[in-house]
Amino acid sequence: MILATLDLLRTAGLTGAALNDIVAASGAPKGSLYHFFPGGKDQLVTAALGEAERVVGDGFRAVFSRTGPLSQKVNELFGAAASRLAASGFTRGCPVGAVTLDLEGGSERLQAVCRDIFRAWCGIIESGLDGVPLTKRGRVAQLILATLEGGLILSRARADKAPLLETGALLAETLDLAYGTNQRTKVTRASSVRPRPKGPR
Amino acid sequence: MILATLDLLRTAGLTGAALNDIVAASGAPKGSLYHFFPGGKDQLVTAALGEAERVVGDGFRAVFSRTGPLSQKVNELFGAAASRLAASGFTRGCPVGAVTLDLEGGSERLQAVCRDIFRAWCGIIESGLDGVPLTKRGRVAQLILATLEGGLILSRARADKAPLLETGALLAETLDLAYGTNQRTKVTRASSVRPRPKGPR
Numbered sequence: 001m002i003l004a005t006l007d008l009l010r011t012a013g014l015t016g017a018a019l020n021d022i023v024a025a026s027g028a029p030k031g032s033l034y035h036f037f038p039g040g041k042d043q044l045v046t047a048a049l050g051e052a053e054r055v056v057g058d059g060f061r062a063v064f065s066r067t068g069p070l071s072q073k074v075n076e077l078f079g080a081a082a083s084r085l086a087a088s089g090f091t092r093g094c095p096v097g098a099v100t101l102d103l104e105g106g107s108e109r110l111q112a113v114c115r116d117i118f119r120a121w122c123g124i125i126e127s128g129l130d131g132v133p134l135t136k137r138g139r140v141a142q143l144i145l146a147t148l149e150g151g152l153i154l155s156r157a158r159a160d161k162a163p164l165l166e167t168g169a170l171l172a173e174t175l176d177l178a179y180g181t182n183q184r185t186k187v188t189r190a191s192s193v194r195p196r197p198k199g200p201r
Numbered sequence: 202m203i204l205a206t207l208d209l210l211r212t213a214g215l216t217g218a219a220l221n222d223i224v225a226a227s228g229a230p231k232g233s234l235y236h237f238f239p240g241g242k243d244q245l246v247t248a249a250l251g252e253a254e255r256v257v258g259d260g261f262r263a264v265f266s267r268t269g270p271l272s273q274k275v276n277e278l279f280g281a282a283a284s285r286l287a288a289s290g291f292t293r294g295c296p297v298g299a300v301t302l303d304l305e306g307g308s309e310r311l312q313a314v315c316r317d318i319f320r321a322w323c324g325i326i327e328s329g330l331d332g333v334p335l336t337k338r339g340r341v342a343q344l345i346l347a348t349l350e351g352g353l354i355l356s357r358a359r360a361d362k363a364p365l366l367e368t369g370a371l372l373a374e375t376l377d378l379a380y381g382t383n384q385r386t387k388v389t390r391a392s393s394v395r396p397r398p399k400g401p402r
Contacts, residue, residue, distance in 0.1 A: 013303040015216035091306055097351075098302040100358045102214040105292055114358040139371045142355065143348065146368045150298075150351030154343065157301045157315040167347045170340045177379035 001026040001033065005048035009095035010088075014045065014102035014110070045099065046113050052095045053117045057124055064128025070179075071172035073128060074144060078168025081148060082161035090159040093152045121145055132179050140175065147171050202227040202234065206249035210296035211289075215246065215303035215311070246300065247314050253296045254318045258325055265329025271380075272373035274329060275345060279369025282349060283362035291360040294353045322346055333380050341376065348372050 004026035008017035019041055023030045037043045063076045085093060100114045126141035147167055154163035205227035209218035220242055224231045238244045264277045286294060301315045327342035348368055355364035 012216055012305045013214045013299075015213055016303050016305065089306075091304070093302055096358075097354045098214075100354050101294055101299040101302055102217050103292070103357070104213045104217065105290070111358060111360065115360075118355055118358050136371075139367050142364060143368045143371050143375075146351030146355050146364065147344065147348045148351065149354045150347030150349065153298045153301050153350045154319055154347050156304070157297075157312060157319050159312065159316075163343060163347065166340050167344045170337075170344050174344075174375050174379040178375040179378075 001028050001036070001044065002047045002051055005044050006051055006095055007092070009045065009048055009052075009098055010092035013098040014107075016102075017041075017045070019044075042107075042109060045110060049096055049099065049110075049113055049117060053120060056094070057121060060121055060124040064125050066128070067130070069176075070129065070131055071176045074172035074175065075168055077144070078148060078151060078164050078171075081152060082155060082164040082168075085152060085155055085164065086161050090156050093156050094149060097149045097152065118145065132175070136179075144171065202229055202237070202245065203248045203252055206245050207252055207296055208293070210246065210249055210253075210299055211293040214299040215308075217303075218242075218246070220245075243308075243310060246311060250297060250300065250311075250314055250318060254321060257295070258322060261322055261325040265326050267329070268331070270377075271330065271332055272377045275373035275376065276369055278345070279349065279352060279365050279372075282353060283356060283365040283369075286353060286356055286365065287362050291357050294357050295350060298350045298353065319346065333376070337380075345372065 001022065005017055005022050008021055008025065019033065022044065023033055033044070034040070037047070039046075059080060060077070063073050063080070066073070096114050096117050099110060103111050103114075122138070122141045122145055125144055126137045129137045129140055132140050148164075151164040151167040154167070155161060202223065206218055206223050209222055209226065220234065223245065224234055234245070235241070238248070240247075260281060261278070264274050264281070267274070297315050297318050300311060304312050304315075323339070323342045323346055326345055327338045330338045330341055333341050349365075352365040352368040355368070356362060
């Protein structure tokens with residue numbers, strides 16, 4: 001039932017994930033919905049978004065916990081998102097973004113859920129930003145996440161991986177040019193510390 | 202009726218903009234909906250998105266048709282978006298982004314509408330990117346638009362202007378560092394185009 005909810009959120013957003021459709025898609029009897037989720041749709045959506053946080057967060061961690069050039073990580077992140085979106089026929093994007101844009105007044109609890117998930121994802125990205133000045137890492141992570149969410153929108157509207165791949169590549173290149181993060185951090189450090197011998201000894 | 206639709210799309214997305222709510226919000230009799238929009242909801246949503254394209258596009262044009270440093274334009278764009286979002290109590294974002302994330306299978310026509318609006322907005326931004334290498338302008342415009350759409354999501358989830366303002370400022374700064382666009386274009390062009398006199402004649 002949680003996975004059916006998640007799938008509908010990714011496809012059609014918060015209002016599009018109607019309880020009747022969720023029950024039908026899950027194949028479970030309607031009574032079990034209220035048995036397991038006495039809090040109704042809000043509780044079910046919260047559980048589905050929690051599942052998304054875990055799965056997507058694991059993907060972010062796999063990319064950003066490795067050592068390597070920042071541009072490579074950013075390109076990998078956007079490449080993976082583009083492949084997932086294409087595999088769904090460009091019909092399934094980020095459920096947290098989709099829910100956020102459907103929040104009407106009175107959904108403060110779901111809004112807080114979305115806010116906390118975005119914060120957690122930012123934290124995962126931030127921890128893998130070696131080479132970026134420490135004081136900038138939080139905001140660079142936020143920029144990467146914002147661009148990814150927006151890239152998912154543009155790619156879905158065009159039914160084409162290109163916007164995600166192009167924004168990812170350009171963001172990677174721009175961050176490299178801005179912060180000189182295009183070299184492997186270790187190598188850069190070693191070569192800049194070691195003094196060059198001048199002529200033969 | 203078009204404006205009522207637009208308002209509901211911005212608040213609650215495509216599925217959230219139910220025909221009954223649109224009729225109620227517009228104050229018009231239900232019969233007039235089918236009289237003026239025989240194509241039903243798709244036609245009404247298309248008209249509302251067309252209105253958004255025009256209004257938002259005018260805002261983009263006001264920012265990007267001026268001469269001035271790129272970073273100033275980017276900061277203005279994100280600042281204006283943050284102010285509008287805050288003025289709505291963080292409940293009304295970009296209707297085109299919201300519709301795109303709610304598109305279920307079978308909405309190819311609305312998808313094409315969203316795609317074309319994003320393309321038009323990219324064109325407006327692109328035409329104001331003096332200082333950015335010509336071959337990169339299209340992709341820089343796409344990056345700016347993607348980051349804006351994603352920033353709107355993060356700001357709405359946090360009910361805070363900060364994500365929009367911070368991603369805008371960092372994107373502006375990063376583009377400046379990458380392309381050296383932090384100088385007034387006019388000055389840069391004049392000095393690079395005019396041949397320097399080499400010594401006295």
